[in-house]
Amino acid sequence: MKTILIVDDEPRTREGVRKTLEAWSSGSCRIETVSSGVEALEWLQNNEANLLVTDIRMPEIGGLDLIEKLEQLKHPPVVIVISGHPEFDYAQRALKYGVIEYLLKPLDKMKLVQAVELALKREEQIHRIERMEKLVDPKLMETMEHENVYNAQVREAIHYLDEHLHEPVSMRDLADHLHMNASYFSVLFKEQTGLTFSEYLTKQRIQRAKVLLTTTALPIAEIAEKVGYQTARYFVKVFRELEKVSPGQYRNNVRDPEDTIQ
Template structure:
C-alpha cells in the first residue's frame, strides 16, 4: 500500500484533495494530511510517503523549501505541487527540484487523479532503477556492453566463467580449455576487458551472490557455495571488500527498498 501525503495550510483544499483521492483509491492507498511544511517534515521523520502533494505558498516552511528538504530524505517521494498562483517562476523552480507535476487551483479532480497516477508510476520506475543499480556491477555492465567487439577467445572465456561460478575456476584452467598459453590469455583478457581475469571472476561471483541475496531465501552459507567459495567466512570477507557491507546487510537493504515501493 503506497502512502500519499497532502500538505496544505488551507483546510478546504486539504480535505477536498483527501476526499477525491480516497474515492479514487478505494482503500488501495493510504492518504495522510499535514497542515504545514513543519508538520509534514515532522510526520516524515516517523513515516514514509511515496508521493507528496504540496501547496507552494505556506507559512513558516513554504512548498519550495519543503521540496528542497525532501531531497535529503531516505527514499525521497515523488512530488506534485498545487498552487493558486500561476507565476511561471514558481513552476520553474519547483520543476528544477524534480517535481513531476504542477497543478493550479481550483483543482480539476480528473487532472488531479491523472497526475497522481502518473507520479506513482514514475516513483515505481525510479525504485526499480535504483534497485537494479544496486544489483549491477558497473564494471561488469561495461564489459557486457563491449562484448560484441571481443575476440572469440575472450567471449568463450566469459561464457566459461558464467557456466562455472559454482565451482573453483582458475586462469590456467580457462586458458587450457581455450587451448591458449596462460600468460598470453592473461594479457589478452585484460587488454580487451580492461580488468584482470581474477578481478572479473571475483566481480562476477559477487554479482551472482547479490542476485541470489535479493531474489532467494538461501542462507549466506548456501550462496557462498553456489558462487564457488570454499568457506562462508572467506565469501563474507570478499563480499564486504567489494560492497562495503556484509551479505546479510546487503540483503536487508534490498528488502527494505522493496518494502518501500
C-alpha cells in the first residue's frame, strides 16, 4: 500500500486534499496529514511515505526547506508542491529539488489527482531503478561498458562465458576454445578487463543468480545449478562472500512481488 503524506498549515486545504485523495484511492493508499513542516519531519523519522504533498508557505519550516531536508532520508518520497502564490522563484527552486508538480490554490481536484497519479508512477520508476542498481556489480558494469575496446579474443571470451555460465567452464577450456595458450590468455584477460578470469566468472554467475532470485520463485538449489554451481551449498558460500547475505536473505530484501514469475 502506497503512503501519501499531506503537509499544510491550513486545515481547510489539508482536509480537502485528504478527502479528495481518499475518494480517489478507494482505500488503496494510506493517506496521512500533518499541519507543519516540523510535524512532517517528525513523522518521517518513524515512517516512510511514497509521496509528499506539501504547501510551500508554512511557519517554522516552509515547504522548500522541508523538501531540502528530505535528501537526508534513506528513501525520500517524491513531492508535489501546492501554493497560493505563483512566484517564479518558488517554482524554479521546486523544480531544482525534483518536485513532480507545482499546483496553485485553489486546487483543481482533477489536476490534483492527475498529479498524484503521475508522481506515484515516477516513484515506482525510481524504486525499480534502485532495485536494478542493487543487481549490478559496479566492477562488472565497468567491464561491460569498456567491452568495445577489448581485444577481439577477450570479447569472444566474454560472449562465450555469457552463453555458458550454466556449464562448468575452466580457463583452460576457454583458452582451448579460442585456440590460445592458457597462460597468455590469463594475462591478456586480466590486463584488458581488470579482473582475473576466476573473478569475472564468479561475478557473472552471482549477477545472473541475483536476477533469478529477484524475478523468479525458483528454489535456491535450482538457481545454483542454472548459474554453473554443482552444489547449492557452495553457491550459498560464494554468494555470501560477495553479497554479505545469503541468497534467501537477498531475495527477501530486494524482490518486488509484482516482478516475480511463479
